[in-house]
Amino acid sequence: MKEDNHGYWIDQMRRISENRDEDAFVALFQHFAPRMKSFLMRSGSDNALAEEIVQDVMTTVWRKAHLFNPTRASVSTWIYTIARNRRVDLIRRQKRPEPEDLPWGPEQEPDQTDLIGLQQESEQLGVALSALPEKQRILIEKAYFGDLSHGEIAAETGLPLGTIKSRIRLALDRLRHAMS
Amino acid sequence: MIKHHLTEDLLMAYSAGALSEAFSLAVATHISLCDECRAAAESYDAVGGAVMVSTDAAPVSDSCLSNTLAAIREADTETPAPRLTDTVLPSPLAEYVGGGVDKIKWKSAGMGVKQAILPTNDDAVARLLYIPAGAAVPDHGHGGLELTCVLQGAFRDEDMRFARGDIEVATEEVDHTPIADISEDCICLAVTDAPLKFKGWLPRLAQPFLGI
Numbered sequence: 001m002k003e004d005n006h007g008y009w010i011d012q013m014r015r016i017s018e019n020r021d022e023d024a025f026v027a028l029f030q031h032f033a034p035r036m037k038s039f040l041m042r043s044g045s046d047n048a049l050a051e052e053i054v055q056d057v058m059t060t061v062w063r064k065a066h067l068f069n070p071t072r073a074s075v076s077t078w079i080y081t082i083a084r085n086r087r088v089d090l091i092r093r094q095k096r097p098e099p100e101d102l103p104w105g106p107e108q109e110p111d112q113t114d115l116i117g118l119q120q121e122s123e124q125l126g127v128a129l130s131a132l133p134e135k136q137r138i139l140i141e142k143a144y145f146g147d148l149s150h151g152e153i154a155a156e157t158g159l160p161l162g163t164i165k166s167r168i169r170l171a172l173d174r175l176r177h178a179m180s
Numbered sequence: 181m182i183k184h185h186l187t188e189d190l191l192m193a194y195s196a197g198a199l200s201e202a203f204s205l206a207v208a209t210h211i212s213l214c215d216e217c218r219a220a221a222e223s224y225d226a227v228g229g230a231v232m233v234s235t236d237a238a239p240v241s242d243s244c245l246s247n248t249l250a251a252i253r254e255a256d257t258e259t260p261a262p263r264l265t266d267t268v269l270p271s272p273l274a275e276y277v278g279g280g281v282d283k284i285k286w287k288s289a290g291m292g293v294k295q296a297i298l299p300t301n302d303d304a305v306a307r308l309l310y311i312p313a314g315a316a317v318p319d320h321g322h323g324g325l326e327l328t329c330v331l332q333g334a335f336r337d338e339d340m341r342f343a344r345g346d347i348e349v350a351t352e353e354v355d356h357t358p359i360a361d362i363s364e365d366c367i368c369l370a371v372t373d374a375p376l377k378f379k380g381w382l383p384r385l386a387q388p389f390l391g392i
């Protein structure tokens with residue numbers, strides 16, 4: 001499916017940043033907005049707030065499309081970080097300190113090997129995530145959706161903290177292995 | 181060369197947006213100075229992206245799309261203003277201070293130690309500490325997590341040395357007494373989620389000054 005092809009989304013981003021192409025933007029919206037909304041609702045926002053954040057994030061995607069660097073992150077990772085930061089702003093009501101920018105900028109011509117390497121890693125990561133044993137995948141999702149510390153996951157699931165930590169570690173090892 | 185890094189728990193929680201503001205500031209400060217943890221944080225972001233797109237899609241209303249299209253037709257491209265930088269304070273810290281080291285509003289905490297509490301929300305406390313060369317931070321244990329990231333000079337704690345960029349992750353089990361290297365005054369960022377518990381009469385006098 002073209003939706004699983006990271007190169008396809010990079011092409012849409014390029015059409016948005018270079019040609020301000022609304023069709024490309026609508027394609028991006030139709031793929032990412034429903035997933036982002038579901039992610040936000042599972043993180044505790046109601047329907048109206050989730051749609052408000054989706055609109056805000058997708059508008060930011062349009063405005064900052066020229067800053068997207070396909071050798072640094074996949075489109076889904078980039079959109080995730082924008083959505084995460086908005087969620088911290090609006091739901092946690094706090095600022096999100098970001099690391100200092102690296103000295104190189106997005107204006108450099110992307111290196112083709114880096115670009116293809118990152119696309120492959122991103123695709124392998126998606127496959128590895130869906131192939132995780134159910135018990136591990138649920139904990140990874142809770143850590144990202146639930147805004148929960150490992151201790152809070154322990155309280156919610158009734159599992160011992162040590163079990164949670166070791167399951168998350170196992171899951172991350174598998175994901176890391178898939179990306180290397 | 182950085183020797184002391186963030187834990188996986190902290191990197192993952194930062195990527196998930198689950199840390200309080202003050203702890204996020206300590207993580208962002210270390211990542212600014214450490215390529216290894218920056219790369220790790222980016223991998224955790226990639227996991228976040230994969231988790232988000234693997235979610236069952238929730239139907240989005242037609243008005244959400246039409247409002248977004250109306251918004252982008254009004255919107256210009258946005259290039260963020262260059263961030264504040266400083267030779268001692270990485271951008272995330274410089275932004276809280278409003279400039280470089282010369283803009284830090286130090287308050288005496290006694291015994292030559294100075295501190296400046298940064299304006300984060302109050303789930304946890306972020307403070308810059310200035311420890312004169314050779315001086316010790318009062319001996320203390322903690323009720324929770326403490327992150328200390330060195331920005332200038334170095335300190336020793338037990339048999340470990342922490343220099344610029346290094347981060348010490350101390351939990352409630354640890355009693356520790358950081359001592360600044362004699363070579364240079366030490367500036368570090370210290371973040372705590374629970375009041376520090378000082379031992380002995382002299383440090384206890386310092387507690388009101390430290391504001392904890």
Ligand SMILES: [Zn+2]
Pocket residue numbers: 182184185186210214215216217218
């Ligand atoms: Zn590090």
